[in-house]
Amino acid sequence: GAVVSQHPSRVICKSGTSVKIECRSLDFQATTMFWYRQFPKQSLMLMATSNEGSKATYEQGVEKDKFLINHASLTLSTLTVTSAHPEDSSFYICSAPPDGNQPQHFGDGTRLSIL
């Protein structure tokens, strides 16, 4: 089945650090990937749509200069949380649909903790 790999699974760093999270589709190509954020005991909130070869599309209220997204190949999207602060601490999850008619497959998430 379609597999989405996310790395790293856990990051703990100091305030002001920039953190990069990778999302890879392992056995299929994904022209589109999605980035979600999930706070404790809450559901997933879509942050942005990552588009291969073009700019990402951000949801309302998500700062594009804070959360940089790069989708340089058909199997890799990266999310960089720039100058992270404690309020950015969250569980970040990516997903990708194997093709337009199939449901999305999710990575295992990245737990980001900013001290």
Added chain:
Amino acid sequence: TQLLEQSPQFLSIQEGENLTVYCNSSSVFSSLQWYRQEPGEGPVLLVTVVTGGEVKKLKRLTFQFGDARKDSSLHITAAQPGDTGLYLCAGGTGAQKLVFGQGTRLTINP
């Protein structure tokens, strides 16, 4: 903005009981997915329903998509402690986006 209202948000029952989780919206969705999420992991797909009125069964789990494709339900028969987890419904919209419900945190007590 399309919204999915999921209920109940918390449910704690005894092993062997039946339960139903609901997802409702005023919007029509092209598809409806149900996921289960364990702590510290990403959601895992349980089922996708795409046709109004569609019913799918997965062992003791029964999923239904409303005739108008605005609502869905998940029914679990004879719940077991292994069913404990966070259940999420998600509606498919244009451009492959998903709108998630608030989630139902289910606890099955032995």
